[in-house]
Amino acid sequence: MTRYYPVNLELKNKRCLVIGAGIVAERKARRLLECGARVLVIGRAITPGLKTMADTGKVIFIRRNVGLRDLNGACLVIAATADRSINSAVSAYCRKKNILVNVVDSPGECSFILPSIIRRGDLTISISTAGISPALAKKIRQNLRKAFGAEYGAFLGIMKKIRPVVLKKIKSPQKRKKFFNKILKDISGDAGI
Numbered sequence: 001m002t003r004y005y006p007v008n009l010e011l012k013n014k015r016c017l018v019i020g021a022g023i024v025a026e027r028k029a030r031r032l033l034e035c036g037a038r039v040l041v042i043g044r045a046i047t048p049g050l051k052t053m054a055d056t057g058k059v060i061f062i063r064r065n066v067g068l069r070d071l072n073g074a075c076l077v078i079a080a081t082a083d084r085s086i087n088s089a090v091s092a093y094c095r096k097k098n099i100l101v102n103v104v105d106s107p108g109e110c111s112f113i114l115p116s117i118i119r120r121g122d123l124t125i126s127i128s129t130a131g132i133s134p135a136l137a138k139k140i141r142q143n144l145r146k147a148f149g150a151e152y153g154a155f156l157g158i159m160k161k162i163r164p165v166v167l168k169k170i171k172s173p174q175k176r177k178k179f180f181n182k183i184l185k186d187i188s189g190d191a192g193i
Contacts, residue, residue, distance in 0.1 A: 071099060
């Protein structure tokens with residue numbers, strides 16, 4: 001069983017490819033865009049959502065089958081076609097070239113898997129079952145969504161402004177820790193932030 005190393009990647013302005021242009025590919029492209037990636041989508045048929053993204057310049061769409069040379073220079077590739085042979089070829093090539101690759105329907109062909117996520121502003125909570133049970137990850141995500149509302153994003157917005165000031169003014173690491181813990185206690189009460 002593969003043990004995954006949890007990591008958050010910085011993809012701003014990085015070239016990321018999505019192979020395929022169906023509903024799953026659209027979802028993956030949206031998630032990459034949320035992170036500021038430069039997204040290229042290569043596929044035949046295109047969803048209305050992806051077409052809108054392409055028409056507005058959010059993604060670049062090329063209507064054709066992928067060629068392995070298309071993968072060169074990519075930071076990350078997501079293979080999301082309905083064609084197993086294409087997905088497998090993309091995976092093999094990427095792995096050979098040390099390009100991060102995710103094959104949406106085959107965890108064994110991935111160099112990384114994508115967790116189920118919840119975003120509340122700068123708060124990101126990810127849930128992974130190592131690809132064993134996406135349904136369980138979805139169930140846990142739905143439960144956590146109820147527990148972690150928009151107020152967490154708002155809190156982090158405030159902390160983004162306060163933290164640099166506190167780091168500058170309170171020199172002692174112990175005193176800073178105490179200060180930040182007091183803020184959490186003061187705002188959370190019994191809510192358990």
